[in-house]
Amino acid sequence: MRFQGAQDIQSANDILSKVPAVTLGFWVIKILATTLGETGGDAVTMSWLHADQNAQNGGYLIGIAIFLAIFVAAVIAQISTTKFNPWVYWLAIVASTTVGTALADFFDRSLGIGYVGGSSILLACVLCSLAAWYATLGSVSVETVTSPNTELFYWITITFSQTLGTALGDWIADDTGLGYDGGALLFSAGLVVLAALYYWSKVSRVFLFWAAFILTRPLGATVGDFLDKPISHGGLALSRPFASVVILAAIVLLVAILPQRPGRHSVNWTSQPRTE
Secondary structure, three states: OOOOOHHHHHHHHEEEEEEEOOOHHHHHHHHHHHHHHHHHHHHHHHHHOOOOOOOOOOHHHHHHHHHHHHHHHHHHHHHHOOOOOHHHHHHHHHHHHHHHHHHHHHHHHHOOOHHHHHHHHHHHHHHHHHHHHHHHHOOOOHHHOOOHHHHHHHHHHHHHHHHHHHHHHHHHHHHOOOHHHHHHHHHHHHHHHHHHHHHHOOOOHHHHHHHHHHHHHHHHHHHHHHHHOOHHHOOOOOOHHHHHHHHHHHHHHHHHHOOOOEEEEEOOHHHOOOOO
C-alpha cells in the first residue's frame, strides 16, 4: 500500500524539470562523472596528444575542440528532448567535465595564467552567469529548468563551474602541498559541511546546491589525478584509458539501476494567464 504524501498532493501544481531530482544517487553519479572528466580529459590531451610534455604543442586546444563538439551535440540533444532523459543528461554532464578539464589546463599551463589566476577568473564567470540567469528569469534554482532559455543558462553555468572545479582542484593539490589525497579529503570535508547546513540550517537550498555542485568537481579532479598521476607525484600511476573505462562502466551501471526521476517545479496555476 502506498500512502499519499505532500508531494503527491501537490503534483497537480507541479511541472517536471528537464534535469534530475537532486538525490543521493545524483551526487554519487556526479562525483563519478567529474572523476571521469579528469581521467578522460587527461587521456586525450596528455596520454594521446602529449600536452603535458609541451603545453604549447596545441594538445589542449585540440582536446578542447573535440570535447566541445561532443558537449554542444549533447546539449542540443538535451534541449531538444521534450522530457527528462537520464542518458542524454549524464552524457552532457560528462562532456562538460572533459571540456572543463581541457579548458582549465589550457588556461593554467598554455596561457600561463596559473591556478590562482585561472580559478579567480572562472569564479567570476560562474558568478556572472548566475547573476545574468537570475536577472533574466528571476531564479537560478535547478527546479525551474523547464524551458530552452533556462536550460541554456543552466549549461553555461555548468560549464564554467566544471572548469572552475578543475582549476581549483589542481591549485589545492599542487600549490598548497596537500597532494591529491589531501585535496580530496579537504573537498570531501567541505561537502560534509554543506550537507550539515542542508539538514540542520535554513541556508538557501539554491546556494547550497550550487556550492556543492562546484565542490564536487575539484573532488573528482583530485581523485582522478590521484588515480593516474605518477607515483613520484603522489598518484597511483594507473592507466588513464583504463581508469576512464572503469569509471564510465560504473556510471552506466548506476544510471541504469538507480531511480532517475525529473525534478519538480511548483507552479501556482491560478496565477497563470488564461489562454482562451
